[in-house]
């Protein structure tokens with residue numbers, strides 16, 4: 261079952277002489293329960309692709325099908341209704357943007373459920389379950405986002421994206437702002453999600469963060485998806501010159517092995 265199908269997507273920003281193309285003919289399909297890593301250097305169009313799939317920017321050409329629903333011609337109202345139904349969720353690049361600074365953690369988690377018509381008591385119970393899923397303590401529930409650490413905030417953002425049990429979650433650089441230990445933990449949480457059958461699009465400029473978790477990797481270069489393949493093929497037998505450059509110049513892959521070492525060290529600590 262295909263959860264997301266993007267075909268020939270063009271996105272432009274600006275008008276007239278300011279007009280710049282941010283995405284050119286991007287095509288990508290994501291299957292149920294699949295983890296797709298979307299990598300590319302800064303400005304390559306990663307967040308733009310995510311924003312297009314959320315209806316936050318309007319493509320100038322192309323087709324977007326979400327969970328079997330062709331949303332290409334949707335207007336603002338239809339997009340809003342789609343987002344409200346919680347089929348697709350987006351964790352923003354900046355963890356502060358994913359959360360309303362004036363809402364307590366409890367309200368942040370409960371709100372999307374109330375919008376869906378879940379009764380308050382059930383919503384609160386579910387919020388607690390999802391907080392536990394991202395390994396946060398219930399004592400954080402009454403706090404505001406500003407009263408959490410960056411890592412805690414990012415985990416709350418992940419929990420909020422999941423609480424509606426979406427088909428697809430797009431995570432825009434979910435671990436870049438985190439220190440090594442938090443990065444490891446968030447990556448572990450994302451692996452659990454895959455087990456739960458939620459499709460993930462994991463955006464990163466760092467191949468190392470993506471390689472260990474993605475089934476497939478899509479490489480974006482100057483607005484074009486230049487290569488899509490299994491994570492293994494991308495790392496071992498990259499085809500496109502840009503992908504080769506990414507891999508050969510990769511502090512990223514040493515990060516990948518460092519990531520593994522961190523994970524192992526952490527596991528050893530936890531089981532000791």
Ligand SMILES: Nc1ncnc2c1ncn2[C@@H]1O[C@H](COP(=O)(O)OP(=O)(O)OP(=O)(O)O)[C@@H](O)[C@H]1O
Nearest residue numbers: 273274282300301302303304305306307308309465
């Ligand atoms: N709101 C906007 N108005 C005009 N240009 C924009 C806007 N948002 C992005 N761009 C431009 O579109 C291009 C793609 O931007 P995008 O944010 O998608 O890149 P990215 O791959 O997410 O980069 P990063 O890794 O830095 O987050 C860039 O050239 C950027 O300057």
Ligand SMILES: [Mg+2]
Nearest residue numbers: 306307308353
């Ligand atoms: Mg971005």
